Amino acid sequence: MSTYKVPTMAEMAGKGESPEVLFWVGCAGSFDDRYKAVTQAFVKILNKVGVSFAVLGPEEACTGDPARRAGNEFLFQMQAVANIQVMNGYNIKKVVTACPHCFNTIKNEYPALGGNYEVIHHSQFLQQLINEGKVALKGGGEFKGKKITFHDSCYLGRANNVYEAPREVIKALDVELVEMKRCKTKGLCCGAGGAQMFKEPEPGRKDINVERTEEALATGASAIAVGCPFCLTMMTDGVKNKEREADVKVYDLAEMIAKDMGI
Amino acid sequence: MSFLPQLIFLIILSAASFFLIKRVKFLRRNIFLGKAETRNDHPEKRWQTMALVAFGQQKMFKRFLPAFLHLMVYVGFVVINLEVLEFVLDGILGTHRLFAPILGSIYTVAMNVFEFLAFAVLLACVIFLIRRNVVKVPRFTMPEMKGWPAMDANIILVIEIVLMIAILKMNAADQILAARGVDHYIPVGTLFFSGLLSPLLENFSSEFLIFVERAAWWFHIVGILAFAIYVTYSKHLHIFLAFPNTWYSNLKPKGEMANMPAVTNEVNMMLGIPTDAPADPPAEIGRFGAKDINDLSWINVMNAYSCTECGRCTSECPANLTGKKLSPRKIMMDVRDRAEEVGKSLDAGGKGLEDGKSLLGDYITKEELNACTSCNACVEACPVNIDPLSIILEMRRYVAMEESGTPAQWNAMFQNMETSFAPWKFSPQDRFNWAEKVKEEEIPD
Structure with a gap:
């Protein structure tokens, strides 16, 4: 080995x-x-x-x-x-x-x-790897049949028009992909873009990540998939804020694929 | 004596045209207070964008109900203006329904289409008034809409309703007179919508109906000319500017920030990289970023004049949705209001840009700029491809590079990046530590 x-x-x-x-x-x-x-x-x-x-x-x-x-x-x-x-x-x-x-x-x-x-x-x-058959997905992993929602990152989605690739990756896991009300071109930011990750938010009624997390939780998904380190932090904090970390997990796409591959 | 109405009409038409040209020159000068920028690449793509977004209303249809109602008003505006051509020619030549004998039955069909659209515009405007004043759709009642912006919107809707009523009433009186065989009045066949008004007018004398018909005619044509001038003072300018505005859309990926070549030259010199910049520094050293409207591109200022304050940007802005001060619509209104202020001052022989005020500070605060997540939701939402984000980011550049006025936490982030090459305070030597663990793991079969 x-x-x-x-x-x-x-x-x-x-x-x-x-x-x-x-x-x-x-x-x-x-x-x-x-x-x-x-x-x-x-x-x-x-x-x-x-x-x-x-x-x-x-x-x-x-x-x-x-x-x-x-x-x-x-x-x-x-x-x-x-x-x-x-x-x-x-x-x-x-x-x-x-x-x-x-x-x-x-x-x-x-x-x-x-x-x-x-x-x-x-x-x-x-x-691409999945389409080329290079990633051997077991499909019977821990995600099979579960409800998963995908949070669009602004710099992937609106900024560069990548909406389908992450969704195709999630679907390959044999899960039920559920969309939030605001998704794709209308996706709501996690609150971290534009260097917001590195400072406290300006005064307001609510934190943006809490607003977004509430929307994600409303789908009834057991996991929130993301494709961005800042979104991962913001959504994880949001789930904690709503005290749902026991039943709702936040994952990056690569983690989900690796888990399914058993690595 | 019979030439008097024609003379009056010509005087009104000339005066309106003169004033309109003056206003267009004022607006054009204000737009070009912005910096020069050439954006003529991919013309075929630009024409296509204009056709889809402005002419085809593509982005409006992200929200169906307002899009449908707006389409009625838009088509009504474009098509009914064909009838205005006949109005103008009748006014100049002293004729009545000049095209009726020429077009015959096509004229009847055209008139019925115009009347249908007039009715649709009327209905749509009534619903719009209800949405703004009774239902109070949230995006129409936000702080930046208080006062003149809300009034402006209502004035426009009321003018449109009154103009449409004038058309229908005129046609109704006209056809009753034609049926009575009164001189000059030509029967043009059945007109459905104005026909509905006939019972209200039938019992009046022909003299009175001639008065009603003439009054409605004059009201409509003078009203349209007055409205054309009003538009130049109003957010309603989008009816014209939407077209150039979409033609000059940003065609690059939305995430891309424009490079600053002046900075590139300095960075290359500092790093000892050969640069093709001239050895002599430019005579006039420009400002970094934007403090006032003349630091923005003329396209930014045109964007501001194209904004009809619909608020779709603000209603999708994550900062605004969570109660922060930032509203992308307000950014656009501020740019326009500052351009107006400077333009008016210049025309009055005043100080213009040197009036001691600026866009930053007097109109837009740092708190607003600092709330932006650069998520592009506002850019995506705009039905006419306005880009508030590029203005926000240019102003942040001014704050950071000319004022050193960024929030303390950002300054700390800058410092980390300078010393550790990461936004967090970690040692650069530890950057590759993540691999240690994975390198020890065995690959399962």
């Missing part, structure tokens, strides 16, 4: 190899305790399927997205230009990431600064 491998670009370059795809982990995927589990689940899937991938490891830095949304263009561009130098240095062509904010920034905003890559979100990557 062999163990899971997590090669870095530096190691691969040292051996004169180059992977098919760079897995951009992102800051939440690297440091946030809850989201590290998602990173690990995704890496396990990549190993199991035999995808040729590598990560930047310690050479990765924040894409700069929250700095740019908070108005600090200098800081954003400092981060972006440094990242682009690293990625171009490794001659990277294709990037996959589990963070819609990283996805949006690298895909749409790095080209203006000299970083041109094919960028896909892990929901799209997983959908």
